[in-house]
Amino acid sequence: MRRFDQYPPESEEETQLHAFFQNLKNGRFTTTRCEGCGKVWWPPRTICPNCITSNLEWVELPKNGRLKLYTVCQREKGVEPVVLGIVEIGGLHIPSKINASIEEIEEGMELFLEIENLEDGRVIYAFSKQE
Amino acid sequence: MKAVVAGWGMAKFGRRRATLRDLMSEALKSLFENTPNLSRDDVEGLVVSSNAPERSGQTNLASLASELINLENLKYITRTEIACASGHAAIRAAWFAISAGMIDSAIVLGVEKMWLPYPEAMLITDMEREWDFPQFWYGRAPSGFALCAQEHMKRYGTTREQLAMISVKNHGNALLNPYSQELRRRPKSVEDVLNSRPVSSPFNLYDCSARVDGASALLIVGEDVAKSYTDVPVYLLGSGQKAIGLSLSVMKSYADWHHLKAAALDAYRMAKIEPRDIDVAEVHDCFTIAEIIEYEELGFCKKGEGGRLVEEGQTFIDGDIPVNPRGGLIGCGHPVGATGVAQVVEILQQLRCEAGKRQIDGCEIGLAHTQGGIATTQSILILGVSVK
């Protein structure tokens, strides 16, 4: 049996938000901004939820933000705990894994985007303490 | 046409050696046993609530359920799904169909099969591939609600001990409920909760509701035929629902659930009551913090004082506003599609004075609350023995 895919679809064949992942591969952290109402949305969209139009442009987000909230997650016994949190960037709440040790993690700390390469060529993002 | 909840059925919650068929059959049999005048020829509607029967490799559950009790006079059949609030969606669907005059009676059946012998089954419901966050499989519900707890503790001074008291209360109540999950150990004190293994800070194991199998059923009928089935008609008086989306990023605040407050106002207005009129409540305690925030948004106390409400003992069975006398999700276990229906079973039993050792004196108005996702979808039902 084929294992259920744990990661989001990224290819042009699978998603109209392909550009987000392509930009991420090129080191750019982007999302969509509505040209009609000006709102910057997270996560990126194919239509503006306010205007219900497709007049969206890709805009670059800062690659650093502040840790608004976090939790140390250990869902199973014997697995390394993982820090998950909400990173605030330009007023957006961006949920993410935080690559930081439990000793150094702190609310309000500055965090930097980290791009992680998956074995099959896809990319995902996380945030860490080091730039 | 006013709608009356006129009968209940329950299957035992827990890690059951049973399929979806078995669980649904058990709850339906219980409903017919508890409602002596109910004949299967009377049943015109069948609404099944299930979050993910796909786990068992099965969809179209309402059709399967109709086969189990050979319903030959069905006019309306469907399944509802809004995650953990699926049960309320089913009750509302039956209510609306009766109010619209389409049918006179409906069975609402909630069911979930969560324990299956292959790990892929759990993955199906742990996946949120259309969510807003690429490492979703790590945390999901425990971590999402843990973030709410972190913000609530910081903003309002809610303590770790107050969270633990929710668990102690609900586990204690579940011991009085014959349909709750069986556990070898239950926390009896705040220390027991704090000493259980960490799950997602600030939560330990006993702050979390467990995934279990289960089924629950209700008979909902029009007011004019209710007296055939019950001497104490329990009316559906009011309801409210709100959704602000699915993703964690849509929440502006994690400690303040304004959309729950708005849904509650709609429900109170429709029922023509105030929060202080509530005699008993069943709320969605998927994690301990949820119950505390719900006290506040439902108007049982001021914003920020939910922790104090449980600390003062006011939400225990003998308190001023008893909450989750059934044992809640934490005490009973959480078979997702069955939970919202089981809450209303408890309200029905309390209002009909059939709740045995859990009975709260003088119950006339009860409230049930569920939510789907990380608190982004909210649903409230208000029931009462008389119409205001």
Ligand SMILES: [Zn+2]
């Ligand atoms: Zn717009």
